[in-house]
Amino acid sequence: MLKQQTSVVVLEQPSITQPPSSYVSPQSRFRSLLSRHSSTRDYEMPSSLDLSDHNKSYLNNPWHYEQNHLASDEKTIRKVASAPNTKKLFDKAMTKPALTTPTLQKLKSLRRTYSSNSVKIKRIEVGPSSFAKCKLLGRGDVGKVFLVRQTTSDKLFAMKVLSKKEMIKRNKIKRVLAEQEILATSNHPFIVTLYHSFQSQDYLYFVMEYCSGGEFFRALQSRPGKCLDEDASRFYAAEVVAALEYLHLMGFIYRDLKPENILLHETGHIMLTDFDLSKEAIPRHEPSIVKSSSPNTAETNIKPTEYISPEIIKGCGHSCAVDWWTLGILLYEMLVSRVVIREKKAWERDTDNALLKYGTTPFKGSNRNETFSRILRIDVAFPDPARLPSAKAPSANCKLIIRKLLHKDEHKRLGSRAGAADVKAHPFFNTINWALLRHQDPPIIPTPSSDADAVNFRRMKESSSFDLQKDSKKKFYIEGDDNPFTQFSSVTLHHDGDSDTDVEE
Numbered sequence: 001m002l003k004q005q006t007s008v009v010v011l012e013q014p015s016i017t018q019p020p021s022s023y024v025s026p027q028s029r030f031r032s033l034l035s036r037h038s039s040t041r042d043y044e045m046p047s048s049l050d051l052s053d054h055n056k057s058y059l060n061n062p063w064h065y066e067q068n069h070l071a072s073d074e075k076t077i078r079k080v081a082s083a084p085n086t087k088k089l090f091d092k093a094m095t096k097p098a099l100t101t102p103t104l105q106k107l108k109s110l111r112r113t114y115s116s117n118s119v120k121i122k123r124i125e126v127g128p129s130s131f132a133k134c135k136l137l138g139r140g141d142v143g144k145v146f147l148v149r150q151t152t153s154d155k156l157f158a159m160k161v162l163s164k165k166e167m168i169k170r171n172k173i174k175r176v177l178a179e180q181e182i183l184a185t186s187n188h189p190f191i192v193t194l195y196h197s198f199q200s201q202d203y204l205y206f207v208m209e210y211c212s213g214g215e216f217f218r219a220l221q222s223r224p225g226k227c228l229d230e231d232a233s234r235f236y237a238a239e240v241v242a243a244l245e246y247l248h249l250m251g252f253i254y255r256d257l258k259p260e261n262i263l264l265h266e267t268g269h270i271m272l273t274d275f276d277l278s279k280e281a282i283p284r285h286e287p288s289i290v291k292s293s294s295p296n297t298a299e300t301n302i303k304p305t306e307y308i309s310p311e312i313i314k315g316c317g318h319s320c321a322v323d324w325w326t327l328g329i330l331l332y333e334m335l336v337s338r339v340v341i342r343e344k345k346a347w348e349r350d351t352d353n354a355l356l357k358y359g360t361t362p363f364k365g366s367n368r369n370e371t372f373s374r375i376l377r378i379d380v381a382f383p384d385p386a387r388l389p390s391a392k393a394p395s396a397n398c399k400l401i402i403r404k405l406l407h408k409d410e411h412k413r414l415g416s417r418a419g420a421a422d423v424k425a426h427p428f429f430n431t432i433n434w435a436l437l438r439h440q441d442p443p444i445i446p447t448p449s450s451d452a453d454a455v456n457f458r459r460m461k462e463s464s465s466f467d468l469q470k471d472s473k474k475k476f477y478i479e480g481d482d483n484p485f486t487q488f489s490s491v492t493l494h495h496d497g498d499s500d501t502d503v504e505e
C-alpha cells in the first residue's frame with residue numbers, strides 16, 4: 001500500500017534539548033569569524049562612513065568573502081518564540097491607508113527579524129567621529145553612556161564609552177570582552193541591540209539601540225503610588241522571563257537583573273542592558289557550575305546589592321538559577337516594596353513586621369552584612385493587607401511564585417529543573433500569551449521623546465567633557481602586548497529587517 005505523504009511545515013524554534021552535532025552556536029560562529037579575521041586587522045577605522053569606498057575595499061578582503069560565503073550557506077531563518085513574522089505584518093499594514101503614527105511606529109519597531117542567523121557581522125564601518133554627542137544618558141563605574149547622532153544618517157544611538165585605563169585599574173578586561181560577546185551574539189526583542197563596537201587608544205565603544213523610554217524604575221516613579229498592580233507586574237516579569245530564557249538558551253547567565261538594568265523601548269517593552277557581569281554557563285552534565293571561591297563575592301565582582309542570591313554570598317559556585325532568584329526579588333519589588341515605602345512609618349511602629357520596615361526589597365538590612373545575613377536566613381514575608389489599607393494584597397499564586405523563586409536552595413528553586421519552562425508553567429503566568437508578548441500593549445507607555453530631547457532620562461551633568469572628534473584623531477591601535485584589549489573586536493552588525501542596515505547579498 002502506498003503510504004500517504006504528509007508535508008509538515010516546521011517552524012524551527014530554539015530548542016531546550018542538546019543541539020545537533022552539526023549545530024554551530026552563534027557564539028562560536030562569532031568567535032571563529034573574529035579569530036580568522038585577526039583582530040589586529042580591523043583597526044583602520046574610517047574617520048567617517050563612506051560605504052562606496054568601503055564596499056570597494058571589501059572586494060579584496062578575504063574576511064568579507066567569508067562573511068558572504070557564510071551568509072549564503074546559512075539562509076535558514078530560525079524564529080524565536082516571541083518573534084512572529086513582523087515583516088509580513090508590516091508590509092501588509094503599509095498597503096492600508098490612514099494608519100495612525102503610533103501604529104506605524106509600533107509596526108516599524110517590530111519588523112526586525114529576531115533570529116541568530118539574521119545578524120551579519122561585518123568589518124567596522126564607523127569610528128568616533130561618525131557620531132555627534134547629544135546628551136549624557138547615564139554613568140557607570142568605568143564609563144559613560146551618551147545619546148549620539150550618526151552624522152551620515154541622522155539616526156540616534158546610545159553610545160557606551162569605557163575608559164581602558166579605568167578598566168585595567170579595576171580589573172574589568174575580561175568582563176568587557178564577555179559583554180561584547182553577549183551583545184554581538186544576541187538578537188532578541190527584549191535585549192538591547194548592538195550595532196557597532198570599536199576601540200581607540202584610550203576607550204572602548206559600544207554603539208547600541210537607543211531606548212528612549214529610559215529606565216524602567218524611573219518610569220515606575222511617575223506612577224501613582226510608585227508601584228504596579230499585579231497584572232502590570234506580571235507583564236514585565238513575563239518579558240524578563242522571555243529575555244532570560246533566551247540568554248540561558250544561548251549559554252549565558254545574566255547575573256545582574258535589577259531595575260536599573262531594565263530599559264524601556266519607545267513602545268514601552270523592556271530591554272535588558274549591561275552584560276558586564278554575565279558569564280557563560282557550564283552545561284549541567286559537567287561536574288561544576290560557575291565557581292566563585294570567595295564568600296564575599298569579590299571574585300565574581302557581583303555588586304553587593306540586595307538582589308544577590310544565597311549561593312553567590314556563599315561563594316560555592318552558581319548556575320542559571322541565580323537569575324530566577326533575581327526575578328523573585330524584582331517581582332516582589334514591583335508589587336510589594338513600593339507600598340512598604342509609602343507606609344514605612346506604620347511598618348516601623350510594627351515590631352512584628354520589623355523585617356519589612358526597611359522597604360525596597362524583601363531582605364534589605366541597614367548595612368551590607370545585615371542584608372547578606374537576611375538573604376541567607378530569613379524567609380520572604382508579605383505585608384498584611386489589613387494593616388495597609390492602600391495596598392491590594394498580592395494573589396495567592398503571586399506569593400507562591402515569589403516564594404518558589406526565592407527558595408534559598410538553588411536546586412529546589414523554581415526554574416532549576418527545566419529552566420524557563422518551569423517558570424512559564426507556574427499558574428501565576430496562566431494569563432500570559434507567551435507567543436504574542438511583544439504584540440501586547442505594555443502597561444506604561446513612555447512619554448514620546450521628540451528627537452534628541454531624552455525626556456525620559458534624568459538631567460545629568462558631565463563633569464569632564466569627552467570629545468569624540470578629538471578621540472578619533474588619536475592612534476587607534478597599540479601594537480603587540482601593550483594593548484590588553486586586542487580581543488575586543490571592532491565590528492559592525494547588520495540586522496535583517498532594519499531597512500537602512502539591510503545587507504545585500
Ligand SMILES: Nc1ncnc2c1ncn2[C@@H]1O[C@H](COP(=O)(O)OP(=O)(O)OP(=O)(O)O)[C@@H](O)[C@H]1O
Nearest residue numbers: 137138139140141143145158208209210211273274
Ligand atoms: N541603550 C541605551 N539606551 C538608553 N540609555 C541607556 C542605554 N544603555 C545604557 N543607558 C543608560 O546608561 C546607564 C548606564 O548604563 P550601563 O549600566 O550599561 O553602564 P555601565 O557602565 O555598564 O554601568 P555599571 O557600572 O552599572 O555596570 C543606564 O542606567 C541607562 O540610564
